[in-house]
Amino acid sequence: MNHTVLESPVGPLTVVARDGALAGLYLERHRHQPDPATFGDRDDRPFTEVKRQLGEYFAGERTEFDLPLALRGTPFQQTVWQQLTRIPYGETITYRELAEHIGRPGAFRAVGLANGRNPVSIVVPCHRVVGSNGDLTGYGGGVDRKRRLLELEAA
Numbered sequence: 117m118n119h120t121v122l123e124s125p126v127g128p129l130t131v132v133a134r135d136g137a138l139a140g141l142y143l144e145r146h147r148h149q150p151d152p153a154t155f156g157d158r159d160d161r162p163f164t165e166v167k168r169q170l171g172e173y174f175a176g177e178r179t180e181f182d183l184p185l186a187l188r189g190t191p192f193q194q195t196v197w198q199q200l201t202r203i204p205y206g207e208t209i210t211y212r213e214l215a216e217h218i219g220r221p222g223a224f225r226a227v228g229l230a231n232g233r234n235p236v237s238i239v240v241p242c243h244r245v246v247g248s249n250g251d252l253t254g255y256g257g258g259v260d261r262k263r264r265l266l267e268l269e270a271a
Contacts, residue, residue, distance in 0.1 A: 117156030137186035143257030179205035
């Protein structure tokens with residue numbers, strides 16, 4: 117494991133790699149961030165491609181990420197996170213719709229919890245999930261950052 121901190125338009129991003137694959141991307145004051153002591157040594161070298169792709173995303177030049185991921189979670193969380201990657205850039209869906217997409221229409225609360233535990237914000241676009249009335253609800257990096265990411269994608 118190793119990590120770095122990248123500057124971004126939504127504040128510092130702590131990026132964590134495990135065996136060369138992206139394992140974490142946490143915004144400042146991220147609600148479900150693991151203990152930073154588990155992130156390993158700080159080393160910028162393994163993050164050249166992550167930095168390039170995030171830079172393109174924030175410049176409005178990239179709509180999808182192509183990075184190897186090393187996500188750890190329950191099978192249910194893995195299913196939810198995989199479905200998040202299918203939400204098109206610039207679009208939003210509700211937690212209920214996300215639950216329906218994974219074949220668990222009654223599990224929208226569990227989907228919300230799994231969404232909140234997404235370890236690679238932005239790259240796995242959990243910010244594209246909104247409340248049933250379209251309200252911006254819950255985001256590990258804060259609702260203000262969620263709004264900023266959605267505004268970036270809408271531009």
